[in-house]
Structures are given as structure tokens and as C-alpha cells.
Amino acid sequence: MTMMLTDLPMAIQRSDFAGDFVWGVSTSSYQIEGAAAVDGRVPSIWDTFAATPGKVRDGSTGAVACDHYHRWEEDLDLAQSMGLNAYRFSIAWPRIFNGVDAEPNAKGLAFYSRLVDGMLARGLQPWCTLYHWDLPQYIQDQGGWNNRATVDLYLRYADVMTRHLGDRVKHWITHNEPWCTAMHGNWDGMHAPGNKSLPLALQVCHNVLLSHGRAVPLIRANVPDAKVGIALSLHPVMPASDSATDRAAVSRHDALRNRWFLDVLYGRGYPAEALALVGADAPVVEPGDLEAIAVPCDFLGVNYYFPEVVRDAPDEYPLRAQIVFPPDRQRTDFGWEVAPDGMVTLLERVARDYPTGDLYVTENGSSYDDHLEDGLVRDTARRDYLIRHLAAVRDAIAGGGGIKGYFAWSLLDNFEWAEGYLRRFGLTYIDYETQRRIVKQSGEWYSAFLRGA
Numbered sequence: 001m002t003m004m005l006t007d008l009p010m011a012i013q014r015s016d017f018a019g020d021f022v023w024g025v026s027t028s029s030y031q032i033e034g035a036a037a038v039d040g041r042v043p044s045i046w047d048t049f050a051a052t053p054g055k056v057r058d059g060s061t062g063a064v065a066c067d068h069y070h071r072w073e074e075d076l077d078l079a080q081s082m083g084l085n086a087y088r089f090s091i092a093w094p095r096i097f098n099g100v101d102a103e104p105n106a107k108g109l110a111f112y113s114r115l116v117d118g119m120l121a122r123g124l125q126p127w128c129t130l131y132h133w134d135l136p137q138y139i140q141d142q143g144g145w146n147n148r149a150t151v152d153l154y155l156r157y158a159d160v161m162t163r164h165l166g167d168r169v170k171h172w173i174t175h176n177e178p179w180c181t182a183m184h185g186n187w188d189g190m191h192a193p194g195n196k197s198l199p200l201a202l203q204v205c206h207n208v209l210l211s212h213g214r215a216v217p218l219i220r221a222n223v224p225d226a227k228v229g230i231a232l233s234l235h236p237v238m239p240a241s242d243s244a245t246d247r248a249a250v251s252r253h254d255a256l257r258n259r260w261f262l263d264v265l266y267g268r269g270y271p272a273e274a275l276a277l278v279g280a281d282a283p284v285v286e287p288g289d290l291e292a293i294a295v296p297c298d299f300l301g302v303n304y305y306f307p308e309v310v311r312d313a314p315d316e317y318p319l320r321a322q323i324v325f326p327p328d329r330q331r332t333d334f335g336w337e338v339a340p341d342g343m344v345t346l347l348e349r350v351a352r353d354y355p356t357g358d359l360y361v362t363e364n365g366s367s368y369d370d371h372l373e374d375g376l377v378r379d380t381a382r383r384d385y386l387i388r389h390l391a392a393v394r395d396a397i398a399g400g401g402g403i404k405g406y407f408a409w410s411l412l413d414n415f416e417w418a419e420g421y422l423r424r425f426g427l428t429y430i431d432y433e434t435q436r437r438i439v440k441q442s443g444e445w446y447s448a449f450l451r452g453a
Contacts, residue, residue, distance in 0.1 A: 022405025024086030035069035039107035049192035058420035083450035090132035166223035206283035231301030240311035249321035301362030307342035340392035365409030
């Protein structure tokens, strides 16, 4: 049954954007593929983490997820039916190598080849993310990203994948959200592998960024016409009050949350303010590392969800700042603030302060407690969120931001990391008992918008 769209607000139109604007959705391998032990795939750190009691809120894992590994044709049909012209996906490293010295897994390579061919057959431009957090467990057993040798293993993996798919895939994202890889995985322990150590997290972060910098010329050598970038999770940071102490806290928080990544990627090194705050916990940086990380890229991907509000907190190490949650703000059912103006502020700031080249919104979405009723999912709040944030993209472009595309998160409800299946971000509802796909009201709106209906 198709949702009636005649009464939905149309505050924006596709014609407000350039004719070559990229319209897509984003997905990630561990969150949707399932088939965790099929065709030679070996465990990732997320398989291990999710199997550890108490790590995932509902006790679930990504072992089945959306069964995209077997249902990918149906999912690409959904993307095509929405009128998209691009599809962002990630490769599961554990499908490609099952050991440090192993040869590439032919079945894993074949799956991604079929997937890319399926995108192209449906008019979907493939955007490939090489790393979206699912590090092979055998690499973690040897120190994971804290071990500098993992940089070389990543480069071998990137070399194999770009040689295998580079004749068809021209847009490559080296890493998705290195903040989450490093900080959620190794500082607060919310994500795999679940460590809680700031110096460990900062070293992991440095090694991940180094692997990005060293991968860029390798990808270009293998795919001469490649467009290469990285996707960062960034937040506009706002003070809890107008006090001088809270404004100073904003600067300290921003130094680690945003500038730690942006400054080093664009040739400024790690922010002196952040280095002073972390002191002896700073990462080991070898000669040539900063130059490698600052390799020019073709674009920057920005993942935007919400602003962060901070206050001065002298006892909070290392930033002496604390995130607060003002009660008077509109929020998603995940508790994230709905703030499209924050997207404008963020995109304009990044475009103004850094030589990013083209900008793409590589993730943006919202989680609500959806319910299937009479065959429909009436997710009006997500539809309105989408409308307001697309209007924000339009406004940021008018403000001078070189934004060339937008990828909604996500095509499908999926395994939402430490939240398991308790959170739904999809434009398409997944009935996990039957794996039935039902396009939500938000997905119907996005499709109508893209088709100019």
C-alpha cells in the first residue's frame, strides 16, 4: 500500500538544488548484512562485543540484521524506486581477509562485485566506505588500531578492494567517523572493542588518521579517476549559558571533538589547545605522520545529527567541560536534539575555515519509535525532520558552502550498535521476524521529493 502524499508539506523542491546534486542513502556492512559466518566471513570486533553480556542494550547481535547479504537485490530495488542516484555502502573487512597473511577471500570479493554491479544496473552511483568499524577480530587480538602494524594491514585491504572494484567504483571514503572508532571504542567503551583509556583512544585515533592519509595516494594509483575523502562526525558546539566560563568550555570541547580531526587533516597538526589539555596522554607521532595525514583529498563527508551543548566543568578530565541536555529542546526518541539550524552553522563553518574541496552530507537522520499499523508506518516526525534538514542544506549552499550531495541515514532500519534493534533510523521499516520491508511515510516523501511530485 502506498502512502498518500497530497497533504504532506513541500517546503522545498528538488529544483532548489543543482541538477547534478548527489541524492543518496547511507548504509553499513555490520548493521545490515547479517550472514556473519557465511562464505568465509570471520568474526569482527563487533561480533565479539555484541556477544559479550551487557554490551548491547537488548542483547542482540548483527548475526542476521537485515539479511542484506541475501536480500541485496530487493534493497537496491528499494533505493532505485525512491529515485535516488547514489548509494553509500561499506565493505566488511572480515569478508575479505580471514588472517594476517591470508589471501583475499574470493567469495567475499564476488559479493561486493555483484553488489556494485547491481547498483550500476539501477542507476545508483556507488560510494564505497572502506572502514565502518568492523575490524577483524584477529587483528584486534594483535593490538587492533593501537598497533601501528594495523595501518599496513589496512593498506593491503584497501589495495585489494580498490583494484577489485576500481573499474566501477569512483567514490571512496577511507573511514567513517574516526571519532567513534577511537573514542567510543576505546575511551568511553560504548562501542567495540570496549576499552576505557584516553591515551589508548588517542593513539588509535592517530593510527586511523594515518591509515587514511597513506591510503589516499594508494587509492588514486589504483583508480586514476577516483574521488577520495573521509567522513567525519562533527557537531556545532554551543555554550550552556552566556558566561565566559561556558564559552571557554566550548573552545576546549571543540578542540578535541572537531578540530582534532579537521586541523590535522588540513595541515595544521593537532590543536595546541587539545594537546595541552591531554598532556602525556597525547599520541606518539612519528616523523612524516602529520604530512601523510594532511594529504589533499577530493571531498569531505560530514555526518550531522545534533549540536552539543557544554558547560564549564573543572573536575571533568581532560576538557574541563561537560555536555548538558537543556530540557526545552525538541528531541528525537533517541534523545538527540532536532536542530537543522545547527547543520547550517556547521556546514558554513567547515566550508569557511578549511580547504575541504567539495562537501557532502554523508549521514543525516533520526530515530523514532516506529510502529507498523494497517500495513503503514506513519513516521511524520521523521518526515518533518528530513524536510527541515534538506532545507538547511539548501540554506547552507546559499551561504557559500560547496555542498554537492546528501545521503540520508538510512535506507533500512538496522542493528544500531550498542542500542541493538531498539532504535529505528530507516526510511524503510524492517519487520525483523519476517524480514519484510515496508517503505515508511518518510521514505515515500523522499521519493516524491526526488521525483519532483
